[in-house]
Amino acid sequence: MIRLLLAFICFICSVIIGQQRIWDSHSAHTLPAKRWSVGVFQPVRYGISDNLETSFHPGWFFIIPNVSFKVPHSDLGSFKAARKISLVYPTPLLNMLSREGIGGLIDPNLTTPPMLGVSGSFLFSKEALGFNVTTKVGLDVGLVMGELDTRSNIDLPLVYHRLEVFHNKWGLHAGLDLVKEVSKDLELFLDLDLRLLPDFDKGNKSKEYSMRSGDYSIEHKLLVAWNHGDRFRILMGYKLVAGEYPYGKQMRLLPYIPMLEKWVPLIEMQWAR
Amino acid sequence: MSTRPSFIFLILFICSGCDSFVVEFPDSSEPLKFTASSVDKDSKTYQEGDLKILTWNMRFGIGRLPFFGDSCGDKVIADETTVASTMQAIAETLNVIDADIVLLQEVDLESKRTGYWNQIQYLLDNTYLNYGVYASTWQSDFIPTDGIGRVNTGNAILSKFEIGPAERIQLRLRTDQSDLVQYFYLRRNILKAEIPELASGQKKFFAINIHATAFATDDTKQQHVDKYVEVLGKIDSDGDVFISGGDLNAVPPGAVIDYCMNDICDREDFHVDGAEPFHKEGSYFQNFQDEPDILVPLYDRYQPAIEIEAINQPENYTHAPVTSMLNDSTIRKYDRKIDYLFTNMEWEGSSGFTHQACWEISDHMPISASVRPTAGD
Numbered sequence: 007m008i009r010l011l012l013a014f015i016c017f018i019c020s021v022i023i024g025q026q027r028i029w030d031s032h033s034a035h036t037l038p039a040k041r042w043s044v045g046v047f048q049p050v051r052y053g054i055s056d057n058l059e060t061s062f063h064p065g066w067f068f069i070i071p072n073v074s075f076k077v078p079h080s081d082l083g084s085f086k087a088a089r090k091i092s093l094v095y096p097t098p099l100l101n102m103l104s105r106e107g108i109g110g111l112i113d114p115n116l117t118t119p120p121m122l123g124v125s126g127s128f129l130f131s132k133e134a135l136g137f138n139v140t141t142k143v144g145l146d147v148g149l150v151m152g153e154l155d156t157r158s159n160i161d162l163p164l165v166y167h168r169l170e171v172f173h174n175k176w177g178l179h180a181g182l183d184l185v186k187e188v189s190k191d192l193e194l195f196l197d198l199d200l201r202l203l204p205d206f207d208k209g210n211k212s213k214e215y216s217m218r219s220g221d222y223s224i225e226h227k228l229l230v231a232w233n234h235g236d237r238f239r240i241l242m243g244y245k246l247v248a249g250e251y252p253y254g255k256q257m258r259l260l261p262y263i264p265m266l267e268k269w270v271p272l273i274e275m276q277w278a279r
Numbered sequence: 280m281s282t283r284p285s286f287i288f289l290i291l292f293i294c295s296g297c298d299s300f301v302v303e304f305p306d307s308s309e310p311l312k313f314t315a316s317s318v319d320k321d322s323k324t325y326q327e328g329d330l331k332i333l334t335w336n337m338r339f340g341i342g343r344l345p346f347f348g349d350s351c352g353d354k355v356i357a358d359e360t361t362v363a364s365t366m367q368a369i370a371e372t373l374n375v376i377d378a379d380i381v382l383l384q385e386v387d388l389e390s391k392r393t394g395y396w397n398q399i400q401y402l403l404d405n406t407y408l409n410y411g412v413y414a415s416t417w418q419s420d421f422i423p424t425d426g427i428g429r430v431n432t433g434n435a436i437l438s439k440f441e442i443g444p445a446e447r448i449q450l451r452l453r454t455d456q457s458d459l460v461q462y463f464y465l466r467r468n469i470l471k472a473e474i475p476e477l478a479s480g481q482k483k484f485f486a487i488n489i490h491a492t493a494f495a496t497d498d499t500k501q502q503h504v505d506k507y508v509e510v511l512g513k514i515d516s517d518g519d520v521f522i523s524g525g526d527l528n529a530v531p532p533g534a535v536i537d538y539c540m541n542d543i544c545d546r547e548d549f550h551v552d553g554a555e556p557f558h559k560e561g562s563y564f565q566n567f568q569d570e571p572d573i574l575v576p577l578y579d580r581y582q583p584a585i586e587i588e589a590i591n592q593p594e595n596y597t598h599a600p601v602t603s604m605l606n607d608s609t610i611r612k613y614d615r616k617i618d619y620l621f622t623n624m625e626w627e628g629s630s631g632f633t634h635q636a637c638w639e640i641s642d643h644m645p646i647s648a649s650v651r652p653t654a655g656d
Contacts, residue, residue: 105426106347109424111426113356114355115354161429215396216396252391267301
């Protein structure tokens with residue numbers, strides 16, 4: 007757990023082999039055929055053809071199998087458009103975290119049944135007022151093959167609303183990404199994402215015992231990137247998560263080191279070629 | 280927006296997300312206050328006569344569920360049926376006993392293990408009690424062990440009468456733990472509340488609630504009792520009156536001090552060569568020289584609700600772990616006394632009573648007694 011927290015909180019180091027902004031994973035642009043990128047925490051991305059890009063997180067693949075496909079869509083006015091579908095199978099990871107002792111994030115008496123998460127998104131990108139703008143909107147579906155106990159969740163920011171899609175069966179997401187070139191060496195990245203779990207609270211039998219509660223989460227990230235030539239850059243910034251949980255509303259600035267009770271800057275390094 | 284206001288806004292925005300992950304408390308802080316959704320205007324006024332006081336470690340409303348932190352249990356997140364039926368039973372019991380002031384330990388406030396239930400508000404809304412104060416013993420956004428997740432549990436004082444100034448007094452942390460364990464561990468306290476309605480002339484009336492350490496193997500328990508004696512002594516020397524009690528996790532003078540074999544779990548060994556630890560944590564009451572007599576100063580100075588002659592009689596036992604068994608099929612309901620009520624006034628006659636019929640609602644039995652705050656004036 008400590009390793010996971012440290013990995014998550016302290017330092018995100020990714021290695022990317024690629025080039026230009028067209029390779030930004032959140033935009034509507036797809037990788038050209040046979041081009042690829044790889045990262046420690048970033049997904050492996052590969053252009054199967056000019057019209058089909060696939061990606062997956064290699065570090066997590068064997069405990070949380072996942073894969074995404076992105077295909078270009080006909081332009082929508084001045085926007086470049088794409089469709090993205092993601093599949094994730096979190097059951098092995100959740101059952102690993104359901105254990106006694108340190109690192110047990112889920113009640114060890116609970117077993118997570120086979121579950122498949124399916125997310126579909128539309129992405130729209132364009133240049134406007136000196137910004138690279140990407141908007142997205144999509145639907146999340148949580149397919150559960152068996153009995154999923156309401157107590158089987160992790161009440162942490164970033165994680166809670168993603169897992170509760172399986173309890174609610176579905177959810178919605180939307181987002182906005184902005185990239186601004188401040189100077190030759192400096193860029194500014196800003197994103198805002200919204201996750202919704204419609205009618206989520208209706209799953210509670212009583213108002214006092216409320217395992218299923220909190221139907222939205224807003225995530226915001228701001229990063230400043232310093233480019234050192236074309237092949238290396240450092241990004242620094244923060245991530246802010248605000249949302250409603252079973253215990254009420256909460257806002258948390260990340261990365262956050264619990265024992266020091268301090269926020270530390272998010273640092274990411276990228277190499278490209 | 281000019282640069283400076285934008286910068287200030289950004290800093291405020293960022294800092295608003297900087298709440299502590301684990302709440303560490305100063306030596307003295309203000310507890311949370313609660314009010315029933317409907318206050319009974321008749322009962323909030325003291326009408327003279329006896330006041331009934333009750334103390335109860337309510338085990339966060341999970342009844343006899345074998346919780347993993349207690350002895351041999353393995354359950355972590357209680358199911359809705361268990362919590363709902365237990366909370367209802369606690370509320371009904373408080374209404375039947377009809378206490379005027381209730382000292383509760385192990386009350387959950389939006390903890391995952393009890394379905395994020397606000398147990399204080401529930402009890403206020405479902406009993407004759409109108410006001411409450413709460414001091415957390417364990418408050419963390421997330422406990423990354425055994426699936427506990429978010430937790431907030433602590434001591435509460437519930438009262439029919441309005442509660443005045445109140446204070447959460449921090450007790451010393453255990454010293455027999457690593458820094459990491461201590462960071463995520465309990466921070467025990469004394470909860471002190473003044474009840475102005477019960478003041479008599481210049482004498483203020485205080486309710487004091489404590490939950491002392493259970494599992495420490497160092498001198499933490501001595502430190503907790505010493506602080507408790509100090510807090511009560513200050514009230515007494517100021518000429519004020521108090522009712523006080525709680526779960527002291529200490530046996531009375533003259534009691535059996537070793538319950539290891541009563542509390543032993545499968546695959547455990549105690550009292551044999553090479554056993555480490557030699558005694559079971561929380562089941563042995565002589566971790567330091569004078570621990571068996573740790574409560575003597577309280578009995579010497581104040582009035583116990585259960586007379587000292589009767590404190591070691593089985594009808595006054597208040598606790599046994601939920602997994603403790605007399606034999607393969609018979610539960611040991613209680614085998615020791617670790618919960619107490621004291622006052623620097625006089626309890627009414629033989630009003631002190633241990634409600635052992637409540638053994639299924641918690642692993643502790645409530646104690647009640649009556650006192651008349653104006654007596655002797």
